[in-house]
Amino acid sequence: MNEKNSDCTRRRFLTTAASGLVSAGLAGLAPGISFAQEAKAVADDRKKEIIYRQLGKEGMKVPIVSMGAMNSSNPGIIQASYELGVRHFDTAANYQYGRNEQMVGNVLKKMGVRDKANIGTKVYIPEQRVDDPKAARKKIVELCEGSLMRLKTDYVDILYIHSVSDPADVDDPGIRDAFADLKEQKKIRHSGLATHGRMAEVINEATRVGFYDIILTSFNFTMADDAAMMGALDNAAKNGISIIAMKTQAGGQRLPNPESLRNYSSSTIATAALKWVMRNENIATSIPGYDNFEHMKEDFSVASDLEFTPDEKKFLSDNDVKLSMGFCRQCEQCLVSCPNNADIPTLMRTHMYAAQYANFHHARMTLDEIPKQAGLLACKSCNSCLAQCVHSVDIARRIDELKLMYA
Ligand code: SF4
Known part of the structure; x- marks a missing residue:
């Protein structure tokens, strides 16, 4: 990596990090740890310079x-x-x-x-x-x-x-x-x-x-x-x-x-x-x-x-990890598995916002964007989608959880 930028020296970082901790009300958060120790710990974490890239x-x-x-x-x-x-x-x-x-x-x-x-x-x-x-x-x-x-x-x-x-x-x-x-x-x-x-x-x-x-x-x-x-x-x-x-x-x-x-x-x-x-x-x-x-x-x-x-x-490099992540890539390959035309990818994204981000507001909004005929109630729990996802997303369980939250 050769994008290192000398814009932020360690000394400057200490100053900015310290003011950030104060303004964010973080000083003294951890019992027995002084603000100076906390600031030092943050600075120690970041001995290297920030990497910048062109945007x-x-x-x-x-x-x-x-x-x-x-x-x-x-x-x-x-x-x-x-x-x-x-x-x-x-x-x-x-x-x-x-x-x-x-x-x-x-x-x-x-x-x-x-x-x-x-x-x-x-x-x-x-x-x-x-x-x-x-x-x-x-x-x-x-x-x-x-x-x-x-x-x-x-x-x-x-x-x-x-x-x-x-x-x-x-x-x-x-x-x-x-x-x-x-x-x-x-x-x-x-x-x-x-x-x-x-x-x-x-x-x-x-x-x-x-x-x-x-x-x-x-x-x-x-x-x-x-x-x-x-x-x-x-x-x-x-x-x-x-x-x-x-x-x-x-x-x-x-x-x-x-x-x-x-x-x-x-x-x-x-x-x-x-x-x-x-x-x-x-x-x-x-x-x-x-x-x-x-x-x-x-x-x-x-x-x-x-x-x-x-x-x-x-x-x-843990082979079990990727399988257990169940990250929905929104590839839409599962759509054909639903005889009731439920919008499975958007339902999976709604589940992610609710269950993983705990952003219930955004989950509700995403759910509301799905046309009614393809929404949560389009799913009749027939389980036709079971094991349909090539990326190991457990579709049926997630839809069940969404129904508990929103139906
Ligand atoms: S649930 Fe699986 S098949 Fe369906 S969109 Fe997500 S990753 Fe693709």
Whole structure:
């Protein structure tokens, strides 16, 4: 890795980390440990310099670990993240019905650091699937302006089209025109596309189309054997598209439910997974969705250390682990197994938000986006999907759990 940047010296880090701990109210958290000891421990964890990579075409360089704000509703974590060194914050118009954007915008404005931090946000237009480019263009511009208002800023660094999982939706004249309008008005710096379904196909199509600057995609170690995905990332990077990785910890391994994960600490699972992603130099940065100070520190430690520990190596080479993860890749291959046309991939994503992220708000919203005839009640518990998933996702159990929560 040769991207080391001398921007953050150890001395400077001590200062920033110390102020972050104070402002985040962390001082004296652990009984018997003084603030100075805590600050030293954090600094010792981060003896190495932060690794930066280029993000987009306008010269932005950001640490390889950024923040996915989706799961957080604590402004203190946004502030502490900035003070720790995070420079890119990911949010979306529909996270917490806009309150997530408000929180990120408020904190950065109050700190007076808007010009030093990058913001990525997303607009969701199911209408893009309707062949009405004029309406899509108008809607995207309106949604972006709503985001700018909530974020208390004149521009965002990246505006994504949210949740594209069909390659046919990538080359949309409405999106293209809206991005051109917004760039001309200097309301967005980069046009982006976010995908967590059929990712390789969507990324390849976005690369072919050529008007997206940045792609945000699910990417984690459960995809290590996915040659199509690896090829798509390579192809996009070679064509000058910056890639940001999400779902880097395969759906929240900090809740190690499956038995085989009990052999590893939650910290090992989190850092091993994140290092695996960021050792791929096609990835510009990652947006782990931490929601507490401990996870923030664990995740950001990876920004300055991509070397695996023996435990992390063991975790990543453990054959039982990948099987027990049950990470749904949203490949849609199971769809044909359901005689009632339930939208299994979206139900699996809903389950991940509820059971692994504990983000019940986002789970509810995702569930509500499924057309009624394909939603939870479309599932008649016939078990036709049992053992249908090539990636070992236990579909029927997860749908049963969702029914207990939401039906
Ligand atoms: S449940 Fe399995 S087959 Fe269905 S979308 Fe997810 S990974 Fe693909």
